[in-house]
Amino acid sequence: MRRLLAALLLSFAFAGAAAALVDPSERLADPAQEERAREISKNLRCLVCQNQSIDDSDAELAGDLRRVVRERIAAGDSDEEVYDYVVARYGEFVLMTPPFEPATWALWLGPVFFVLAGAGIAILVLRRHRGPAADEGLSREEAARVAVLMKDSGHSDDAR
Amino acid sequence: MIVELGHFALVLALGVSLVQMAVPAIGAHRREAPLMRVAEPAALLQFALVALAFAALTYAFVVSDFSVKLVYDNSHSAKPLIYKVSGVWGNHEGSMVLWVLILALFGALVALFGNNLPDTLRARVLAVQASIAVAFLLFILFTSNPFLRLDPAPFEGQGLNPILQDRALAFHPPWLYAGYVGFSMTFSFAVAALIEGRVDASWARWVRPWTLAAWLSLTIGIAMGSWWAYYTLGWGGFWFWDPVENASLMPWIAGTALLHSAIVAEKRGALKSWTILLAILAFSLSLLGTFLVRSGVLTSVHAFAVDPARGSFILGILIVFVGGSLALYAWRAPMLKTGGLFAPLSRESALLMNNMLLSAAVASVFVGTLYPLLLDGLTGMKITVGPPFFNYTFVPIFVPLLCLVPLGPLLGWKRADVKAAAERLLAAAGLALVACLATFAVAHDGPWLAPFGMALAVWLVAGAASEIAWRIKLFSTPLAESLGRARRLPRAAWGTALAHGGLGIAVAGIVGVTAWRAELITSLAPGESAEIAGYTLTLEQVGLRDGPNYEATVGVVRVARDGRELGTLLPEKRRFPAERQEKTEAAIRTNGFADLYVVLGERAGDGKWVLRAYHNNLAPWIWIGGAIMALGGAMSLMDRRLRVGAPTGARARLAPAPAE
Numbered sequence: 001m002r003r004l005l006a007a008l009l010l011s012f013a014f015a016g017a018a019a020a021l022v023d024p025s026e027r028l029a030d031p032a033q034e035e036r037a038r039e040i041s042k043n044l045r046c047l048v049c050q051n052q053s054i055d056d057s058d059a060e061l062a063g064d065l066r067r068v069v070r071e072r073i074a075a076g077d078s079d080e081e082v083y084d085y086v087v088a089r090y091g092e093f094v095l096m097t098p099p100f101e102p103a104t105w106a107l108w109l110g111p112v113f114f115v116l117a118g119a120g121i122a123i124l125v126l127r128r129h130r131g132p133a134a135d136e137g138l139s140r141e142e143a144a145r146v147a148v149l150m151k152d153s154g155h156s157d158d159a160r
Numbered sequence: 161m162i163v164e165l166g167h168f169a170l171v172l173a174l175g176v177s178l179v180q181m182a183v184p185a186i187g188a189h190r191r192e193a194p195l196m197r198v199a200e201p202a203a204l205l206q207f208a209l210v211a212l213a214f215a216a217l218t219y220a221f222v223v224s225d226f227s228v229k230l231v232y233d234n235s236h237s238a239k240p241l242i243y244k245v246s247g248v249w250g251n252h253e254g255s256m257v258l259w260v261l262i263l264a265l266f267g268a269l270v271a272l273f274g275n276n277l278p279d280t281l282r283a284r285v286l287a288v289q290a291s292i293a294v295a296f297l298l299f300i301l302f303t304s305n306p307f308l309r310l311d312p313a314p315f316e317g318q319g320l321n322p323i324l325q326d327r328a329l330a331f332h333p334p335w336l337y338a339g340y341v342g343f344s345m346t347f348s349f350a351v352a353a354l355i356e357g358r359v360d361a362s363w364a365r366w367v368r369p370w371t372l373a374a375w376l377s378l379t380i381g382i383a384m385g386s387w388w389a390y391y392t393l394g395w396g397g398f399w400f401w402d403p404v405e406n407a408s409l410m411p412w413i414a415g416t417a418l419l420h421s422a423i424v425a426e427k428r429g430a431l432k433s434w435t436i437l438l439a440i441l442a443f444s445l446s447l448l449g450t451f452l453v454r455s456g457v458l459t460s461v462h463a464f465a466v467d468p469a470r471g472s473f474i475l476g477i478l479i480v481f482v483g484g485s486l487a488l489y490a491w492r493a494p495m496l497k498t499g500g501l502f503a504p505l506s507r508e509s510a511l512l513m514n515n516m517l518l519s520a521a522v523a524s525v526f527v528g529t530l531y532p533l534l535l536d537g538l539t540g541m542k543i544t545v546g547p548p549f550f551n552y553t554f555v556p557i558f559v560p561l562l563c564l565v566p567l568g569p570l571l572g573w574k575r576a577d578v579k580a581a582a583e584r585l586l587a588a589a590g591l592a593l594v595a596c597l598a599t600f601a602v603a604h605d606g607p608w609l610a611p612f613g614m615a616l617a618v619w620l621v622a623g624a625a626s627e628i629a630w631r632i633k634l635f636s637t638p639l640a641e642s643l644g645r646a647r648r649l650p651r652a653a654w655g656t657a658l659a660h661g662g663l664g665i666a667v668a669g670i671v672g673v674t675a676w677r678a679e680l681i682t683s684l685a686p687g688e689s690a691e692i693a694g695y696t697l698t699l700e701q702v703g704l705r706d707g708p709n710y711e712a713t714v715g716v717v718r719v720a721r722d723g724r725e726l727g728t729l730l731p732e733k734r735r736f737p738a739e740r741q742e743k744t745e746a747a748i749r750t751n752g753f754a755d756l757y758v759v760l761g762e763r764a765g766d767g768k769w770v771l772r773a774y775h776n777n778l779a780p781w782i783w784i785g786g787a788i789m790a791l792g793g794a795m796s797l798m799d800r801r802l803r804v805g806a807p808t809g810a811r812a813r814l815a816p817a818p819a820e
Contacts, residue, residue, distance in 0.1 A: 024683045024770060045544045050458075051402045053546065056395055096546030103541055107531045111524035111553040118516035125512055129430055129502050 026063070028070050037070050040082055043096045044069070053096055163228055166216025167307035170257075173209035173264070174297040176202050180267075180290035184283035188355075196283035200271040203286050206293060207261075207268035214248075214261045217306055221248050227313030230254060230306045236319035236738045238709040246330035247320045252454060252470075253306035255333060259450070260296050262334075262341040263289070266370075270345070277366060284352035292344050295477045303470045319738035322710070328388040335381030336408055340446035342374025343411060346418065347443035350436045351485055354492040359436065364426035367439065369797060371422055374442075375415040376793035382408050383786035390782075394744045396757045396774045398673065398782055401550040403458045406529040407449035410522050414442040417518035420511045428573060430500030430508055433493045434515070440489060444482040445522070451478050457533060503575040510568040510576075517561040524553045562616055562667065565660050566623020569653075570630065584630050588622035606675050613671030620664025624657040655796030659789045666785025672754075672778025680773040683764040693775035695756055696720045700728070702760070702769055710734040712745075715760040715769060719749060731760040755779045 028034040038055060044065060046057035054062040054069075065086070072082045086094055098104045180202035187195025217230075221244050226232040234251045235244055243250075249258040267289040274282045300306070323329070349367050353359045385408070390398045399405065418438040425435040452458055455471030502508035528545045535541050566588060570581040596615035603610060629635070631653060632645035680692040684699040691697070700716040712732040719726045729747035736743070749756040754777045761770025 024681055024764065027681070043546075043548065045546065051400065051544070051546065056393070056397060058394070091542065093542040093544055096544055097548040098543040098545055103535060103539070104531075104543065107527060107545065107549070110527040110531075111520065111557065114520040114523040115517075115557060118520045122512055122516045125431070125434070126504050126509060129500065129508070130504070 026066060026070065028074060033070075033073050036079060037066070037073050040069050040073075040079060041066055043083075044086060045094050045096055047090060047094065162216050163220050163225065163307050163309070166213040166220075167305070169209045169212040169216065170297065170301060170307075173206050173213065173260075174294065174301065176206045176209060177290045177293040177297060180206060181287050181294055185287040188280040188283040188287070191280070193279065196279055199283045199286035202290070203264075203267040203271035206290070207264040210257070210261050210264040214257050217254060217257060218245060218248050221245065224317065225313075226315070226317050227309050227311070228306075229308040229310050232310055232314050232317050234320050235317040236709065237316060238738065239320060239325070240708050242327070242330060243320055243325045246324070249333050249337075250320055250324045250330075253300070253304045255337070256296065256300050256304050256454075257306055258334065259337050259341060260293060260300065262337050263293055263296065263344055266341060266345050267293070274366075277362070281352055281356055281363070284355050285348045288348040288351045289344065292348070292481070295480070299470075299473050299477065303473050316738075319709075319736065322734065322736040322739055322741050322743040323392070325709075325736075326388060326392065328384050329392075332381055332384040332388060335377050335384060337381075339374050339376075339378025339381050339408075339415075340411060340449060342370060342377055343415060343439075343443040343446045345370040346374065346439040347481075347485070350439035351488060353436060354485075354488050357492055357495050359425070359432040359496055361426055361429065364422055364432075364435070367435070368419075368422045368426060371415060371419050371439075371442075372793055372797045375412070375419055376790055376797065378408065378412045378415060379786060379790045379793060382412060383783055383790070386786075387783050390779070391746050391748060391757075392743075394746055394759050395772065396673070396677070396746075396755070396776050396779065398670075398779070401528075401547045403529050404453055406525050407452045410525055410529075411442050411445040411449060413518050413522040413525070414438060414445050417515045417522070418442050420514050420518075424500070424508050424511050428500035428502070428508060430502065431512065431515075433496050436493065436496070437489060438515070440482075440485045444478075444485070445526075447474075447478050447481060451475060452529075502573070505571070505578050506576045507568065507571040507573045510564065510571050513564060514561065514568065517557055521554055521557045521561070524557060525550065528553065559616070562620060562663070565620055565663065566626065569627045569656055569660070584626055585623060588619055588626045591622045592616070592619035594618075603676060610671055610675035613675070614668060617664045617668035617671060620667060621661045624661035624664065627660075628653070628657050650799055652796045652799040655792045655794075655799065658792030658795055660792075662785045662788030662790075662792055664785070665781050665788060666783075669778045669781030669783075669785055672781065673776050676777040678775040681770070683761075683768040683770045685766070685768045688768075690771070690773070692756075692773045693754075694721055695726075695775070697729075697758065697771070697773055699769065699771060705732070707734065709738060710736045710743075713760065715758075715771065717747070717758055717771070719756065729756070729758045731758045733760055750780050752780055753778060 028037060041055035042053050044054045046052045046054045046059055046062040046065070048059050048061050049057045052059075052062075054065045068086070069082055072085055077085065083095070092099065098107065100108050180199060183202075184196050184199035187193070187198065219225075220228045220231050221235055222241070224231065224235060224237045224244070226235075230251060230253050231247075234254075235247045239247070247254075249255040267286060270277075270282065270285060270289070274285075277285070346367050349363065349370070353363055382405075385405070386398050389400070390396060418435065421431050421435045421438055424431045451471070451474045455474055457471060500508070528549050532543050532545050535543060566585055567581060570584050571578070592615040595618035596611045599611040599614040628646075628649070631649055632642045634642045637645075678693040680690055680697075682690045684690060686699055686701045689696050689698040696719070698718040698720070700718050702713060702715050705712045705714050712734045715731050717729045717731065719729055727749070729749055731747040732745040734743045734745060735741075744759055747758045749758075754775060757774040757776055757779075759772040761772055764770050
């Protein structure tokens, strides 16, 4: 469906852009390093695509960025350093997972708030619909009040 | 001439809709039957006129009349007929005509079969429905006219984007729209009820089939879209948390919540006001989806600002209908009498829980989808909210919900015996535990969450089966009696079990693909082989093939396992000369439990070709599960109680819904 959107709105953007996803020639010799490169690629956005990561985009720019990631890893960068390197050049827009910072507090805390609000509303609704708990019998205070009321009505009957 | 007729019919439809919007509403207000009775013929006439316009547009596409700008922009004479037809809605203008066609169709159905509705309610429902038609017809005629002509007429069209030339995608939009627009019906019922100031059981009984129909269509539409993404995108992903996908998922979740709360409103007369709110929200989210996709706002806030006519118009529609209906709700809902007392442990409470979790899920998707737009619009700061955000937020909300699914249908109304219900699920819990341990034993080097995912899937399927077993008293009465009970069981009960079980199968598929997929990326010269998940793939040769409107580079890949030949796979790369675009066609071999997925890549030099292969465990189950869920929806829709125009006489009274 992502491409349906692309097709409908920017059909020009990927005309002829059918280069390649990860190319065998791009890969690093060390399987552990390659694995890290793939993981990082999944968390970096292809800047010219609709919400695709560079790992699954076939755009040329995504290929360039994949190579940059592998160069940094081969140069001995940690994952953190690779992300920092890419963010320093392309901005936070390139991160698939937005960092937790003042501008995104509402984003990250929103779902927590919704669950709590849902629980709150559910409790209110339950209270409103809670029936008279007939099966549970009367509490001691209630029984005492009933007895008093019965007595009262008995008196008034007698009085009449 | 035919095209002009279509245009004229659309203008007439607008006129009829205006009458249908105003006259019956006034009639209902003054209790004047003649005015109210205008609604039915108007709804039928409106449908006939929109259908005529749609037919005229389809005709122009089928005969390749390139003097029509829309046909020139989106069609080509060499295109197969099926894609000439699907080209009608494979573009902005045509898809909006389809939208209005479905809207008018649903209105016409209420006009035809709504005899058993109270007169004022029917008149108001059709008036509200007409007001939506007025808004969208104005939108089409003023900003998106599909009938514009070109002079001089070009000889050949520009073609349809190859991405859209696909069997599943050709019929994905109609299903999706049937779902979106189906919620317009529940919206109209909700607004009419608010105007009436009254919600009774007959209202809820009418709302349920419409919700079911919309939910069913949306389920099919989303599943089709996801399946298409799976085999088209070239690497076997099935869901991307893309804003366009989210736009269809949000009304689906809201619709699922509505489906469940409407049961409480119908059977117990409780949660009425909440049900009305959900009906409003489900359609509002459908409108939002239309706005997001149609305005271009997703591409960037600035693309929206460059050509604001369409976007602003839909935004206006969105504000009027959402704002108006919510204001009406705030004003009238407190007057609705709500009844139905229930204990904290009861089926009502379980459904309430379902609703709260689904609402939290939909709200999270909503925030994740719109936050980047909002932040960009307000501060100019650009962020990306990608799949990880949704995995961190949506999944933790959804998993508890899935855990509770099997319990709900086993609880009694008003006050439930939870212990008895839990006992009925002992077998299901045991199976889930076995599944968890077995998965861990077989795939202990996989992700540690996967065994729990499989346990959840088994819990859902076995839970659904336990419900049926309990209802037909399987093993506690003679088999013959159980079979008799199974035959007499209301279809809605089968529907519930199928939908919940299908959900479990889909969960298994999602867990399987996510946890245990094998990947092979290599370059091969003809004659060379590579291995993936026990299969040996041999690239025999790479050749050319001519399609109707494309030419394809085809890889011939022989598949073998343990020395045994299993056949050949033919992945293709298609070039569409008319559209000057390329598209890859993956070749998929499935055995029902796993897909072997092969894609031909670029020429890699020295006679080699890049070949990508994936082994996607349990992938087919995602869509099998989706299909079973849709089947469950269809079963429920066929339930005697909901059947349109169901006899209200003796037969219906003799067939009450047992075991509820």
